[in-house]
Amino acid sequence: MTHHGSALQGFGLGLRPQHYERILAGDCAVDWFEILSENYLVPGGRPLYYLDRIAERFPLAMHGVSLSIGSSDPLNRSYLRDLARLARRVQPRLISDHLCWTGVDGLNLHDLMPLPQTDEAVHHVARRIGQVQDALGRQFVLENVSSYVGFTHSRLAEWQFLSAIVAESGCALLLDINNVYVNSVNHGFDALDYLDGLPRHSVRQIHLAGHSQDAAGTGLLIDTHDHPVCDAVWALYAAALERFGAVPSMIERDDRIPPLDDLLAELDQARDIASRVTTVSV
Template identity: 55%
Template sequence: MTQCDLPRFGGFGLGMRSPHYPAYLSGEAPVDFVEIISENFMGAGGRPLYTLDKVRERYPVAMHGVSMSIGSADGLKGDYLARLKQLADRIDPLWVSDHLCWTGIDGFNAHDLLPLPYTAEALDMAAANIALAQDLLERPLLIENPSSYISFADDVMPEWAFLAELAERTGCYLLLDINNIHVSATNHGFDAMTYIDAIPVSRVRQIHLAGHSAGRDGLLIDTHDHPVPDPVWALYAKAIRRFGDVAVMIERDDDIPPLEELIAELDIARRLAGLVESAAA
């Protein structure tokens, strides 16, 4: 596809989760946008699409997928991309995003975001898949950095270099998940700020914030079932200083609290961004 600029959108939003549908349908939720899980709305019709159409009348919507399988050696699935495009054309989202991962092979779906080796071969494959998806969707993608629990002996570059090169080759944009950076940095022992400083500022359009859980032997697990913890807030403040006015969203996918609690968390994100902006003035 012809590379095109994706305008910045600097709002603060939440994931559209079913316990909070009434507030979104009424327009009473004090957010600047909502983010949906794309696959939840890729059916032919019914209540999910009706609900989304009504919410879209009141809020901008970002589409976030979990099944594109950008890193798949099988290539992308045409039927999936066709249904994704149909949804995107219907709601005219802020953007469409997915993860730097693979989710299955030979028709098997692991229902998990599986890691890639950071090799030249994997880079070529992921770049080709992103280029194909962007051509078929007729819009640029945002690619999200995953959380990581293992590394590969064949890695020839760090994740941040891999992402930066993908953006350079394909013209895609980046969704920077601050919690995932913290989780991976803790699990692998690298400096989170080294990661953030290596990401091209011009390619970042969205930031995710979330909580995580502690596993065995000090391993952190990206579970999205806790409030955003202090180390992630601290890293977010540093990130927003570098990337400026981008969309910021809190993810909560399990143990979902009342909307008021998530709004209070979102207000922390607003306040920290405001402090950074004031300090830079």
């Protein structure tokens, strides 16, 4: 409750159930936590108990995977109402989801499916973000996703696509540095062009994560969130901070979740880079 209306600041982690007790023990050097919204869209029990207690002590960001902002289906109003209810409960500093679609014709693939980078998709997504912002009563934050296919009829580079949506909808960006890197490899573009092409003052949050090589040996990178952040992504993070300033940043680990201390050590790396880049910038 006490954090409503303030912006995120500093360095955070994705909140994972494995770490609840340690976090509440009170020796956790984290400025904020990001929750996976869907994990708490439940009637009651253990998840909400811990969420309430952690929300009393730390600022939170709400991060979803089910909005399907790019789908041709109507927005799921019931899901949006649930999201708004959870937001009233934990008073998050920001609410985000992905630039993707998750299904059509009422089905859900439970994956972050890529959109064609077309004017049609820009207008479609921007219109729906407007509806989401009206429903939530706040600016919505949109995250770039990793992708493994592009489409022959895409007319915009990914950063142009994102920028056009931001300009048309007034949303902000959650910049996933790993996803930029993964896509630069998967689709053959310069990741710095991507960073240079984004609207400078729209980036509200940064995700840092690890990825894997496609087991089939194609050279594709897969956004698995089950490894530490790699050197190339750290370098790109530094480049992002040079462009966007001291953006609140976090480590996002979703699989093979290590002990909290390992994630805190990884977060210290982010702090070191930010400190160095900030010093250089000043």
